Amino acid sequence: MTMVMNKRAKTARKRGYSCAMPGVWRAVSHNEGALVIYHSPKACGHIGREMDLGMHFRSLAKRQFMPEQYSAPLIISGLTEEHSIFGGAGLLRECIEYAAERYKPAYILIANSCVAGVIGDDTAAVAGEAEAALGIPVMSVPCYGYLDGDYYAGFYHAGKTLAERFMIAQPKVVNTVTLLGDRGGPNGMDVQEIKRLLGYFSLKVYCHFPAYASLEDIRRVPFTALTVPLSGTRQSNPWMCKLGQELEEMLGVPAFDGDYPAGWQATVLWLTNLGRFLNRQQQAEAAIKQEAERLNRHIAEYSSQLQDKRIVLYLGRPLLYFDPAWVLELFSLYKLNLAGIVVLDDVLSKDQQLDLYQELKQQTGIPCFSQAEGKGIVETADIVVTTHELTVAARKKQLFLPLLPLAGVGGVTALMTKLVRLAQRHDRRGGIMYV
Structure with missing residues (x-):
């Protein structure tokens, strides 16, 4: 059996530090007829499994579970130490043949691990050979685990690969x-x-x-x-x-x-820019007016229920993944008493802490504290709004912020409604509420 090899240059990372394979998996995991192969060691398969479990429980909690939703098979080729010497092309061929026979998919997408990249397996060539033999589309996504991308790179390359294979220009x-x-x-x-x-x-x-x-x-x-x-x-x-x-x-x-409509000002900008893009400025103005009325009605109904509450904000996510601007805007819109912001230094590197402090200084005049300094502040808080579950505030009412900012006025009102419900709990009843 011939061994297909591909010499790949080492690339520098300029974005996140996540793996590209889950991005490939998530891009098509609910696409009817899709099948994904991780050309990787068996241990890498737990990533997709954990993502699926998390998604499953979140959908149950939100009452959005769809029992009939298609879930693409995820197959692991099973690279071992042996293949780091002799290559894993033959193993991948066998895996593709098994997957095609067992599941009869409409197409197969191969996500490559960093191991496959290091040993130099030319998975694109193996995919082409398998497609010719099996008669179904078999595609390799051109990114390799942690080597040259992150989750979103895998997602993007999966989409691009599908587009190049299945799309042709059409009338609109x-x-x-x-x-x-x-x-x-x-x-x-x-x-x-x-x-x-x-x-x-x-x-x-x-x-x-x-x-x-x-x-x-x-x-x-x-x-x-x-x-x-x-x-x-x-x-x-x-x-x-x-x-x-x-x-x-x-x-x-x-x-x-257009930038994502996360928060009120971003929603206004998103609607304005979309109106200009479509040359429908009047519709954009009407949309902004109606959304402002919707938001103001909610502020009038709910803000008074939070005015006497002392709130502390705990932040522990790097700026690469989390922009505090939309959270700070909510406090301003509802005129809430934000006593201070505590930076979680036990989950952020020194550079990440410095970046976050500088960003907060530009965005707000609210005092910022380290974790040690924040211990006294949290004792006086009625509510803690946080990016992490906090043991230091275990008896406090905690609102856990979503990793991704919520869209539009609907996102603003959903989060603030949760905050009001949390505030209405009995004073002796703490615990975390998730948005």
């Missing part, structure tokens, strides 16, 4: 949109909020790509008149916008490159 259907990315699936709160905002411009979501899309859905993307990215963090937004640009170049589908 007026007022249709393809959403790029995954924010809890088509039935998730964020996606429903984005759909509602698009409705102000008479736009209808035609497809969700690359996630939650059958082959038929994927082939419909070139017919849409516009793509809109779903992102929300400084790490994910460039990748989703890049995917939109790729589709525009390939298919002539215009890409709306």
Whole structure:
């Protein structure tokens, strides 16, 4: 048996420190007919399993569980120490043949581990050979675990690979949109909020790509008149916008490159920019007016229930993954008493702490404290709003902030409604409430 090898140069990391394989998996894990192969050691399979379990329990908690939803098979090739010497191309061939025979998928997507990259397996060549032999599309995604990308790189490259394989330019259907990315699936709160905002411009979501899309859905993307990215963090937004640009170049589908509508000011900017992009400025103005009325009604009803509450904010996420601006804006909108901000130095590196302190200094005049300094502050708090479950405030009422900012006015009101419900708990009843 011949061994297929591919010499790969070492690349420098400039973004996150996550693995690209879960991004590939998440991009198609609920695409009808898809099958994913991790060309990796067996241990890497736990990543996909843990993500699925987390998603399952979150959907149950939010009452969004879909029992009939397709779940793509995830197969592990099972690289071992032996293959680091002799290569794993033969093992991958056997894995593809087994997967095709056992599951009969519509297509196979191969996600490469850093081990596969280090030993130099040319998985694209193996995929091409397997496709010719089996008669179904077999594609290798060109990123390798931790070596040259992160979660969102894997997600982006999976989408690009599907687009290059299954899409051709088509005439456009007026007022249709393809959403790029995954924010809890088509039935998730964020996606429903984005759909509602698009409705102000008479736009209808035609497809969700690359996630939650059958082959038929994927082939419909070139017919849409516009793509809109779903992102929300400084790490994910460039990748989703890049995917939109790729589709525009390939298919002539215009890409709306707008920052995510996280919080009120960002929502106003998003609606304004979309109105200019579509040349529908009057509709944008009307949308902003209606959204402002909606927000003001909620502020009038709920802010008074929080005025006498002393709140402390605990932050422990790096700026790469979390922008505190949308949280601080909520406190300002509802005129809440934020006594201080505590930076969790036991979960952040020195550089990450420094970056966060500098960012907070630019965004607010509220005093910031280290964990040691914050112990006295938290004792006086009625409520703790936090990015981490805190043992130091175990008896306090804690509101756990989502990693990704919530979209639109709907996201603002959902979070603040949770905060009010937490505040209404009996004073002796602490515990954490999750948004």
